[in-house]
Amino acid sequence: MRQKIRFEKNIKAGKVIILESSEVDPGVVLLLHEEEYSLKEMAAASIEGFQAFSQFMRRRSFFPSSDFSQKLFESTIEFFKDEAQEKISIEYDDVEAFPKEEEFLLDDDVEIDKILEEDGDTKEDELKEIDSEDDTPKFTPEDTSEHEN
Numbered sequence: 001m002r003q004k005i006r007f008e009k010n011i012k013a014g015k016v017i018i019l020e021s022s023e024v025d026p027g028v029v030l031l032l033h034e035e036e037y038s039l040k041e042m043a044a045a046s047i048e049g050f051q052a053f054s055q056f057m058r059r060r061s062f063f064p065s066s067d068f069s070q071k072l073f074e075s076t077i078e079f080f081k082d083e084a085q086e087k088i089s090i091e092y093d094d095v096e097a098f099p100k101e102e103e104f105l106l107d108d109d110v111e112i113d114k115i116l117e118e119d120g121d122t123k124e125d126e127l128k129e130i131d132s133e134d135d136t137p138k139f140t141p142e143d144t145s146e147h148e149n
Contacts, residue, residue, distance in 0.1 A: 003068075004029060006089045007076055014039045020062065035062045043080040046073070067097050 002023040009016055020033040037057070045056035054069040064072060071092055079088045 002091065002093045004089055004091050005064075005072060006087065007079060009039055009086045011039065011083070011086070016042050018057070018062065033062060035059060046077060046080040065094075065097065068092050068094075071096075 004021040004023075006019040006021070007016060008019065016037045016039045018035045018037065019031060020035075021029050021031050023029050042053075042056060045052040050070060050073045053073045054066075057069065057072070058064070072090055075090045076088060079085055
């Protein structure tokens, strides 16, 4: 899920407002949550480091994952140092939290028989033994079970 977190300073009131938005459908972003913090306390927590910042920012209603908190912390260090900057937006896709997987590609020229040979014995007689029964369902006119319908 793609998320967008916006930090907005209200210097006169001494507040920081965090707005959490999320993409609910492709191209449709909705505001999910809003939290208000003390600007002075959040700037101090940012100076102390990631642990202090994360603990100060997390609440019952706003609890970003550890890697998301790390991204928020790293992205806002300069924001809290620069008093003139009033807004910052951070985008996060939770796919970033998962390790990258190598894409499995099957060569076009590989034959199934070659793959089966690598995995074990592929004698046709053995395959016929496995699928020797007829699996087609058989119904008689007297059969009134629900499977008939």
